[in-house]
Amino acid sequence: MTPTPALFISFKSLQENFVTLIELIGFGESFGWLATLLAGISISFLIINVMVMATAFYTWFERRMIARFQVRRGPNRNGPFGMLQPFADVLKLIMKEDTIPDEADKPVFTLAPIALLAPTLMIMIVIPFGTFVNEEAYLSNLNIGILFIVGVTSVNSIAIFMAGWGSRNKYAILGSMRGAAMLISYEIPMALGITSVLILSGSLAMTEIVRSQSVWFILVMPMGFFVFMAAATAEMSRTPFDQIEAESELGSGYNTEYSGIKFAVLFLAEFMAPIVTAAVVTTLFLGGSHGFDFLPGGIWFALKMFIVIFGLLWLRSTWPRLRIDQIMGFAWKTLFGLGLFNIFLVAVEFTLADQFGEVVRTKGPEGGITATSLTTEYMLIMAAVNWIITIAVILIMANVVGRKKYTRPEPTPSPLANMGLGEN
């Protein structure tokens, strides 16, 4: 195993520093818990502030970009290019009255925004985002990193259901019922997309997944990327899967009754989701902080995230929304099948690679295998094969299954009423 790189910042190093500090001050060994607590608080402080600022910037960016898509200007009054607009918005929301409906389930209603925001923040802990000095910097290198992400994100559906149920509003209930059904359904294709990554990396740790990508996984398994991205878009409930809010149908969906700072927190969680998703996608499929040497890893990571975010934004501003039954059908009939097919494909290719001796296994300190990776040449061959298969599958699905039912018959005038208009 490669030695653990000197970290720019991590929970472990911070904790060690605090332990040293506490010993310096003169407290004994028994104050180890204090070091852990201080390190935890520092990390939380860092994540919350960085993520909130990033989200603020992102809302501004999204509004500006969608405005450009829609031949508008977007917010441009507060600060340079309107960049202070998010702060004005938040200020406004904080100053608004924080209303709770009379018949609401108050504890549930109050806890829901927090329950929605916390998991989104927690995901960032395990992302090896890289910094200027260190390509693989992370806050915490959990050896079950990706499992942690899958587990934590599933809290979302509970939070949304809490918000809808607690509001005691029919629109909110409808939105959150849709949300519960949809989020749970899409967790399965998302997990299938992740599984195919795990077959190749042989490890659940995010750093190992990044390390095994000598060729980015988006090139190696485009179908897995597609399945994961579609499921992730649904998980954060954005167009074309924005059933939870469905502005034109439900008014505002699960957050109908929220106002003031609670609404701001819901809003924050909702707009943080694309950033977090982009970070996860970058780690799983886009080679994390790997890049060419002329830029530091952190910059590469940000750049890749930016591209993913921009793609999501582009979809959001272009596509209409699917109906709820079509969304569920898409998850169970299309993505589920594609995900399984992709796993099958990758598994077969991995087995073949094993036969040819193209698999590199990393031994851990206790002798067990901690990660696997394929040789670059084999990955390139795999990429070529998988791209051909993916394109073929998409063409078959689009032309054979999809388009057929949309052919329209030639319009013929109804015989019931063509009053003297037959010849036209």
Add this chain to the structure above:
Amino acid sequence: MATIRTEPVTINLGPQHPSTHGVFRLRVTFDGEEIVDLEPVFGYLHRGTEKLAESRNYVQIVTLTDRMDYVASMSNNLAYVRTVEKLSDIKVPERAQYIRVISVELQRIASHLMATGFLLNDLGALATPLVYCFRERERILDLFEMLCGARITLSYMRPGGVFQDTPEEFWDSLNILISDFPNYLDELESLITTNEIVLARTIGVGLLSDAQAIDSGVTGPILRASSVKWDLRKANPYEIYDRVNFDIPIGSSGDTYDRYYVRLQEMRESIKIISQCIEQIEPGPVRTETPFFIRPPIGETYSSVEGPKGELGFYMVSDGGISPYRCKVRAPSFINLTPLRDMITGWKMGDLIIILGSIDIVLGEVDR
């Protein structure tokens, strides 16, 4: 295994709701996501236009008609002034008729752009197609501003012609618009017509059969989408519609997609009509001299035009005075809501919104 007890939920959709196109209210009963019953409630925007008309003189009523279908006030003006002209037997100069047809067709395009844009908005497209539609509609409103100084509530027409002749620069701008517009429609179609999600959402949704459409008195693009070839411009040509060539686009099955696509094709036909009018129009007077107070002879009449939303008719009774004794409006938006319940029952929440959107109602006209 014991099944979970479920019960239908009744939801008030509106009057304050983003997708009811105004202050329309629907009491919808859902069984899960599916609609089992529906009861439209209207009257939230009732301003008593018909009663007000009884206390105004015939020219003043033109301004009232603007405020009925406020996205197509030119068509309302035409329907009204034609009724007054028929009632009091006023002849309209030829140039005025051409100008009327041009402006009404422009208004039809503007109205259909709104309908298309809001339909896409109801589909959840985050306002992008809507803004593109509004960009083009804005150019038409600019043309109206040249004609009469107003953009929405135009009051351009008068019994006996139009309020004033067109300015010079109007024709240049109009020529630019009609040469650009087909390209713009192609652009819009490339965004919408072949979009997989739009197809999946609209095809087969909200079917209205031809028999059903005729039985419920539906007119306009909705009737034509149900493959009934019926257009007052052809069936009962008024103004100069018998001198221009155009087709009546019809749909094949009467679903939401057809209603969208018929509107799109009608915009192309309108462009054809306008370009023919530009070739045929000649200089001349634009308004017949009428007395300040028009006093039609005692009698009653009904006259209708093909408005953007359907047959827009006025039934007027004159007692010989300066105001009508009765002025009844046949509002297409209102009558097109008749088959709403049949169209929507059995579909889902999301379909309700787009079916309502594809009917294209304007509450100013529904409630009057």
